[in-house]
Amino acid sequence: xxxxxxxxxxxxxxxxxxxxxxxxxxxxxxxxxxxxxxxxxxxxxxxxxxxxxxxxxxxxxxxxxxxxxxxxxxxxxxxxxxxxxxxxxxxxxxxxxxxxxxxxxxxxxxxxxxxxxxxxxxxxxxxxxxxxxxxxxxxxxxxxxxxxxxxxxxxxxxxxxxxxxxxxxxxxxxxxxxxxxxxxxxxxxxxxxxxxxxxxxxxxxxxxxxxxxxxxxxxxxxxxxxxxxxxxxxxxxxxxxxxxxxxxxxxxxxxxxxxxxxxxxxxxxxxxxxxxxxxxxxxxxxxxxxxxxxxxxxxxxxxxxxxxxxxxxxxxxxxxxxxxxxxxxxxxxxxxxxxxxxxxxxxxxxxxxxxxxxxxxxxxxxxxxxxxxxxxxxxxxxxxxxxxxxxxxxxxxxxxxxxxxxxxxxxxxxxxxxxxxxxxxxxxxxxxxxxxxxxxxxxxxxxxxxxxxxxxxxxxxxxxxxxxxxxxxxxxxxxxxxxxxxxxxxxxxxxxxxxxxxxxxxxxx
Numbered sequence: 476x477x478x479x480x481x482x483x484x485x486x487x488x489x490x491x492x493x494x495x496x497x498x499x500x501x502x503x504x505x506x507x508x509x510x511x512x513x514x515x516x517x518x519x520x521x522x523x524x525x526x527x528x529x530x531x532x533x534x535x536x537x538x539x540x541x542x543x544x545x546x547x548x549x550x551x552x553x554x555x556x557x558x559x560x561x562x563x564x565x566x567x568x569x570x571x572x573x574x575x576x577x578x579x580x581x582x583x584x585x586x587x588x589x590x591x592x593x594x595x596x597x598x599x600x601x602x603x604x605x606x607x608x609x610x611x612x613x614x615x616x617x618x619x620x621x622x623x624x625x626x627x628x629x630x631x632x633x634x635x636x637x638x639x640x641x642x643x644x645x646x647x648x649x650x651x652x653x654x655x656x657x658x659x660x661x662x663x664x665x666x667x668x669x670x671x672x673x674x675x676x677x678x679x680x681x682x683x684x685x686x687x688x689x690x691x692x693x694x695x696x697x698x699x700x701x702x703x704x705x706x707x708x709x710x711x712x713x714x715x716x717x718x719x720x721x722x723x724x725x726x727x728x729x730x731x732x733x734x735x736x737x738x739x740x741x742x743x744x745x746x747x748x749x750x751x752x753x754x755x756x757x758x759x760x761x762x763x764x765x766x767x768x769x770x771x772x773x774x775x776x777x778x779x780x781x782x783x784x785x786x787x788x789x790x791x792x793x794x795x796x797x798x799x800x801x802x803x804x805x806x807x808x809x810x811x812x813x814x815x816x817x818x819x820x821x822x823x824x825x826x827x828x829x830x831x832x833x834x835x836x837x838x839x840x841x842x843x844x845x846x847x848x849x850x851x852x853x854x855x856x857x858x859x860x861x862x863x864x865x866x867x868x869x870x871x872x873x874x875x876x877x878x879x880x881x882x883x884x885x886x887x888x889x890x891x892x893x894x895x896x897x898x899x900x901x902x903x904x905x906x907x908x909x910x911x912x913x914x915x916x917x918x919x920x921x922x923x924x925x926x927x928x929x930x931x932x933x934x935x936x937x938x939x940x941x942x943x944x945x946x947x948x949x950x951x952x953x954x955x956x957x958x959x960x961x962x963x964x965x966x967x968x969x970x971x972x973x974x975x976x977x978x979x980x981x982x983x984x
Contacts, residue, residue, distance in 0.1 A: 478758040485764030486578065488771045489571040490514070490598065492547070496554060497564065500603055503821060503850045504857065509663035510601035516670050520594040523674065529590055531583035531757065540581060543574040544767065548774045555778055556938050557929035559853040561605040568602045578767065582757045593673050600666045610861055614640070616661065617865075620694070624701040633709045638896075641868040642705050647713040648868065649705050660696065660728045664689040667732055671739040681742045689735040696727035785936025795910055796887075796943050797973035798842045804830035810839065816863075821845070821854040836961075837950040840969060845942040847910070855942035860892050860905050864948075869896040880904070880963050884972030887945070888922045891959055902958045903948045904966055910941040945970055 494514060501510045547570050554563040572595050579588035603609070617640045624642055628635040635644050642649040668689030672682030700723050708716050801807060810827035817825070823846040829839040843858060845851040861871055875891035892903040908922060909932075921928035932938070947966060951958040 479756040513601040556932035638868040661693040692731040847941040869894040
């Protein structure tokens with residue numbers, strides 16, 4: 476019995492390591508809340524396959540297993556420094572999958588391990604998609620859903636038009652918080668469709684049909700949801716939308732899940748009788764599972780000591796950005812940040828203002844700060860102009876790329892955008908800045924969020940650092956051709972690289 480428990484512990488240990496690194500993403504990003512159910516569903520699939528497993532033919536692949544486990548250490552170091560980096564999370568997930576697969580090969584042979592490969596790969600559905608792909612897909616689907624909704628509302632006699640991701644109605648605007656956020660059910664139904672295909676033991680073609688049906692149901696449900704909420708707003712006012720928001724979202728998700736299940740049931744075929752083989756929990760020589768568990772424990776300890784040693788030797792304060800708000804400019808006023816934005820972005824402090832300069836240009840600026848912590852990087856990366864501005868009705872026209880902009884005390888790596896909102900151009904400079912310990916050479920540490928900049932943080936032993944974002948938007952003068960340079964000059968007067976956060980000179984408020 477002890478050997479069987481040890482075998483199961485070694486089988487689960489790599490996934491416990493991975494899941495512990497991912498659950499803060501599941502907790503902070505509602506789009507991945509479904510991932511909490513993935514480990515349990517994978518266990519169900521493994522149990523179903525256990526009943527008809529092939530015969531075991533153990534093979535010796537000790538060196539391959541050792542190499543796969545050794546790959547986990549550098550990946551854990553990088554993932555600890557950049558827990559939101561999808562490339563690091565996927566690399567770690569694939570390394571864990573490979574190590575588990577080789578462990579199963581050592582237990583029962585290649586054919587036996589392949590029999591349980593799908594439940595292993597299914598666990599990867601809990602890893603967040605690459606952020607660029609996720610953002611592109613989400614924004615594209617939101618626009619499609621909004622366009623179809625406007626067309627349906629026209630058939631219903633409800634006047635409406637689409638502006639970016641907004642649906643404009645006489646009573647007001649239905650935006651991402653009220654309607655389009657339901658697009659997150661797409662990923663949940665993607666996961667459920669894969670689960671049902673294997674649970675029903677469908678062929679590859681039938682699994683593809685279930686997957687297509689699940690995605691179709693998700694999109695159809697979101698169109699129905701936005702149409703329903705828009706119709707409610709048109710007939711009973713915007714106040715009535717909030718009371719229907721959550722019930723409509725849960726109902727559509729339940730509709731999609733039930734539809735995918737019923738469709739998979741219609742495609743189900745009785746599998747052929749399985750050959751009877753030993754179904755007892757296998758065992759290995761004690762040294763193999765014990766060594767695997769010990770190696771994974773050592774990897775976690777090494778990761779902890781690597782970062783603890785660097786954190787102990789570095790300064791306890793972080794460098795931060797200083798914002799000099801132009802209070803003397805014409806029509807300067809503070810902007811309120813909505814409770815919904817605070818709930819979604821989870822920032823610690825945030826300030827915003829709008830004003831006009833002497834030439835008549837309209838300006839606005841936002842400065843958000845996320846305190847150091849496990850979720851700071853993930854929460855900060857959720858705030859991007861492509862998402863937030865399009866949710867207010869802006870349409871992205873062009874992204875100019877990334878450029879370093881000189882400011883007092885250093886430089887900021889900024890992304891430059893051109894949007895159109897209310898039939899007028901809107902230029903935006905956006906920078907995401909990671910606070911640095913004061914005794915480090917911050918100039919040597921890249922702030923462009925490239926792959927190498929994240930590896931740099933792992934090599935320097937930096938993790939859980941505070942984050943800041945600065946977003947400046949400007950409506951240019953008619954016919955103005957040098958708007959981007961105007962914004963760069965303005966940025967240098969507003970933002971400077973200051974001293975320790977929270978000390979004298981910090982003017983974020």
